[in-house]
Amino acid sequence: MSDARIPLPFHEAAPRALDDGQLRRNLANVTSSIREKRAAMTSEMPDWEALRDAGKAIKEHTLANLGHYLEQLEASVTAAGGTVHWARDADEANRIVRDLVRETGTRDVVKVKSMTTDEIHLNEALAEDGVTAIETDLAELIVQLAHEPSSHILVPAIHKNRSEIRALFLEAFDLDPSELSDDPAALAGAARRFLRERFLTAKVAVSGANFAVADTGTLCVVESEGNGRMCTTLPDTLITVMGIEKVVPTWRDLEVFLQLLPRSSTAERMNPYTSFWTGVREGDGPQTFHLVLLDAGRSATLRDEAGRDTLRCIRCSACLNVCPIYERVGGHAYGSVYPGPIGAILTPQLRGAKQDGELPYASTLCGACYEVCPVKIDIPSILVEMRRRTVHKERAESRLPATSLIDAALRGAAVAFATPRRYEAAQRLARIGQAPWVRKGVLKNLPGPLAGWSDARDLRAIPKQAFRDWWRERDEKQEMDA
């Protein structure tokens, strides 16, 4: 994978996103609305926590026995008339798909939204052969027409408003402005007409997969619009690209994930459409089926005890919607297919580009992501561990001094916080020492290396009376009154 595909590092991209008022309004709107709905949909389930525990346990078990289940999946899919391919990295996966598409002789491929094929940049690879891959998910189509990457796992076009979308459609579908309003229903209708013809004529579809059942060889795609059903049903050939971590042992295991995923993801009791297919079915659906199993950093992540849990992720995006950082900077700032808290730990492991080391710092460690994760990935702990590794690595490469002002400050803090008496003494000292930098009750323009911190944050000055002093005074007063 060439570095040219890797966009701006987070510390450069984030401030740009923060300056975009439209983006921030859209993001706040989307994240808060999905957050509320998700909370309602999960709290009505009396066994939600039990489902989370089961989801975690099944994924943990599967990952521990991943080799066994992948071989089993290969055998089942093959027995059902499908062909299984193994791809160590993105280039290998792209080459396999390009060859398969070339064999069919088609120039047009319809695609179901798939993060895995975004991750490997499959569309660009197909374009090298003159093959056009049309994204059929409405939001993916919008960002494809705008030549932009998605900004949210679930709603990739939340950074676009209706008038921008109308302008894109007018041009792409070759419509007269009088033929299309900016009403979302009209826009969806225009996309339906445009894509219906593509579905009816496409020879080849490319999809991802939400799950694959090892013992039956059954693939599963979860969706809302029906484009997934179209793509997995109408074309002659179906090519599914799937990360190796998506396998589950048995059909029964899906009873857990199909309850966890829609409520966590779109905050629905169930998503409108879920398609399951097993190899090839005579006279029904694609008569040629290929499954490409993609590693691309996953087995390396599996080897890492701290990072392994990341592979449990079912790509629901609940952690994005609760993240105070994501809510403000949006998906593009993370410079990866996988944004938000899960992206901050997944991207450095799967892609491992130099700049990805700063992604684990794009977090306040508030823990909200862990609270909502349907498979209980302890994202905050993994973030801390990855920060630790970044520091160690940078020290080993002498990009960071062996010891720094931050270490000294943290060591100082450890001393000060160790006993109540020390803490109060430090507070008294700080109250006196802060005077030159207090502006309207806020600490501003701190000196030296602290400037970087105070420039971007409002730290309240230490008040004249601390809570502890007030409490003590109150007790004394009450005693006197008594």
Next chain:
Amino acid sequence: MSGKDARRAMLDAIQAATEGVRDDDPAAAHAALTRPYRQVGERDAAARLDLFEERLVDYGVDVSRLHASDVASAIDEELARRRASKVVVPLGFPEAYGVGVGARERLADDASPRELDAADATVSTCAVAIAETGTIALDAGAGQGRRAASLVPDVHLCIVHASQVVAVVPEATARLEPAVKAGAPITWISGPSATSDIELVRVAGVHGPRTLLVLLVTDA
């Protein structure tokens, strides 16, 4: 040749990565996993049907409750209301219900996608339905048709028998298991297709049938 190399290399890497954590007998370890969530719902049959109907209505589905003897006339009525003149009737669709299609032009479910696109509606049965999530599951069994048949036409009229309605998801997956093991394609439908991709405004009906009608047969 290189495909075999990739396979071997990936399996070796996974084997090394799972050293010390994998089970000697994965199937036994899997069977021992605890499933502390609800396996069956607590509602009685009447409450189950009420909930199923409530969920469907919530998704914007037209639901009617009726007796088996009234299904044919209800089909005729609904098709007339939608001005459907060309109707897909899958193989194995109960003839007692099918008479409701009447003299309208009939298409078999193995019609080409292009022919299906010209049809106005599809009538079908289903395999199982889930009350808690308002889901209808098709497993390509008799009367349900090939997948394209319930997908391409703009109206899907589905007959659900009360005995097919279970309370929770695990009951449905258990009922579907034999079909899955036999290699049948399965489709879960929970309301008509929808998108919220434009400014989070919910638009019902994108690519699947924009109208989903359910006839809930209470005495079957």
